[in-house]
Amino acid sequence: MAGTCHDDGVAHTSASAGALLRHVRTGRARSRADLVALTGASRNTVSARVDQLIAANLLEEGGPGWSTGGRPPTLLHFNSRAGCVLAVDLGVTSVDVAVTDLSAQVLATAGHPIDIAEGPVPVLAEVDRLSQKVLAEAGLTPADVCAVGVGVPGPVEFSSGRPFHPPIMPGWHDHPIPDSFRRYECPVFVDNDVNVMALGEMGIGGPVQDALVVKVGTGIGCGVIVDGRVYRGAQGSAGDIGHIYVAQPDGRTVVCRCGNENCLEAIAGGGALLRDAVAAGLPVRTTREVVERAAQGDGPALELVRDAGRTIGTVLAALVNFFNPHRIVMTGGVAQAGAPLLAGIREAVYRRSMPLAARNLEITVSDAPDLSGRLGAALMAIEGFLDEDAVHQVLAQ
Ligand SMILES: [Zn+2]
Numbered sequence: 001m002a003g004t005c006h007d008d009g010v011a012h013t014s015a016s017a018g019a020l021l022r023h024v025r026t027g028r029a030r031s032r033a034d035l036v037a038l039t040g041a042s043r044n045t046v047s048a049r050v051d052q053l054i055a056a057n058l059l060e061e062g063g064p065g066w067s068t069g070g071r072p073p074t075l076l077h078f079n080s081r082a083g084c085v086l087a088v089d090l091g092v093t094s095v096d097v098a099v100t101d102l103s104a105q106v107l108a109t110a111g112h113p114i115d116i117a118e119g120p121v122p123v124l125a126e127v128d129r130l131s132q133k134v135l136a137e138a139g140l141t142p143a144d145v146c147a148v149g150v151g152v153p154g155p156v157e158f159s160s161g162r163p164f165h166p167p168i169m170p171g172w173h174d175h176p177i178p179d180s181f182r183r184y185e186c187p188v189f190v191d192n193d194v195n196v197m198a199l200g201e202m203g204i205g206g207p208v209q210d211a212l213v214v215k216v217g218t219g220i221g222c223g224v225i226v227d228g229r230v231y232r233g234a235q236g237s238a239g240d241i242g243h244i245y246v247a248q249p250d251g252r253t254v255v256c257r258c259g260n261e262n263c264l265e266a267i268a269g270g271g272a273l274l275r276d277a278v279a280a281g282l283p284v285r286t287t288r289e290v291v292e293r294a295a296q297g298d299g300p301a302l303e304l305v306r307d308a309g310r311t312i313g314t315v316l317a318a319l320v321n322f323f324n325p326h327r328i329v330m331t332g333g334v335a336q337a338g339a340p341l342l343a344g345i346r347e348a349v350y351r352r353s354m355p356l357a358a359r360n361l362e363i364t365v366s367d368a369p370d371l372s373g374r375l376g377a378a379l380m381a382i383e384g385f386l387d388e389d390a391v392h393q394v395l396a397q
Contacts, residue, residue: 016388017049019039020039023035031073031074052395085100085382086148087376089196093115096110097109097127098110099138108135124180149381152166160176162175162176198211199380203372203379211327211328220265224239267308290305294340305334306344309345311348312345312348313352321354326361335365342363
């Protein structure tokens with residue numbers, strides 16, 4: 001079987017220890033024989049690597065499997081209790097921290113109100129306090145932590161874990177967030193909240209190969225899932241759909257906070273919804289009030305939300321033609337409006353997308369928007385820890 005060769009000259013084929021572990025974790029293989037069949041590698045090679053994974057406590061073997069004849073194979077299991085990860089969902093006004101096992105099962109969780117604008121030092125001190133609290137509650141110690149995943153409400157340079165000029169996080173630019181988890185002596189992964197939620201939605205709704213997770217809050221952002229993984233693009237800004245130009249039927253222009261005219265979020269984001277509701281004479285002070293009125297069936301609010309849905313839908317229709325996802329999941333505060341938003345989006349998407357691309361497309365609202373941030377942070381940490389190269393390093397120790 002052909003393998004790819006990295007710069008260090010080490011061959012990583014689909015029969016690497018990390019790949020074998022992934023096959024067992026995802027249920028594609030249940031025995032050594034399955035792994036041989038899946039990878040095409042020799043029985044000896046597979047057995048040696050499985051033995052290494054068992055010695056590292058990542059795999060367990062036991063219990064006879066079902067056989068079509070002859071000796072039944074012994075089953076392999078992923079040992080999801082071999083360690084734990086910390087999952088941090090940092091929002092603008094609150095932070096939630098969970099400790100999960102290596103299958104992203106939540107063992108303990110805790111949250112606290114914060115103000116992200118207070119800056120990294122006090123906020124990360126609170127995260128540290130909550131981390132110690134959940135570990136103690138789960139009966140674990142810092143030495144059990146294999147990786148940390150953190151979602152933040154702003155752009156992040158993924159490779160360094162440093163926020164990059166985040167508009168609603170004053171004082172956080174270039175702050176090395178991973179340094180505040182030094183006591184755990186493990187890898188720390190930091191990404192923007194939309195990418196993290198996108199991973200979480202794959203955990204909640206079941207994994208699909210290709211999906212878009214669209215967050216409509218004050219701004220509008222999109223997490224792009226390609227082949228089951230977050231696609232970040234060359235500089236990590238893939239999915240920043242909030243500033244795509246949208247033509248207005250009445251020819252009006254709206255100036256966006258980025259300085260350009262007629263950006264998607266300046267027309268259909270939460271701030272725009274509130275602005276238009278106030279202009280229409282609705283007695284509302286927050287976007288949440290507009291969304292609540294729409295969800296309760298208030299006519300004018302309903303129409304505003306449906307209009308926002310249509311505008312978002314015209315952009316999504318172009319993305320559907322370009323990307324052909326299996327699923328689009330809507331999340332964020334405005335998505336809580338539910339049916340009227342979806343109606344507007346579906347109307348535009350099905351009218352403007354190519355029939356083949358839209359034929360089996362699901363468009364839904366998140367089932368668990370409060371959980372997706374924590375679950376996604378846990379999955380990001382687990383995937384990072386059990387990445388093929390990382391497993392290779394763990395076994396080499
Ligand atoms: Zn803009």
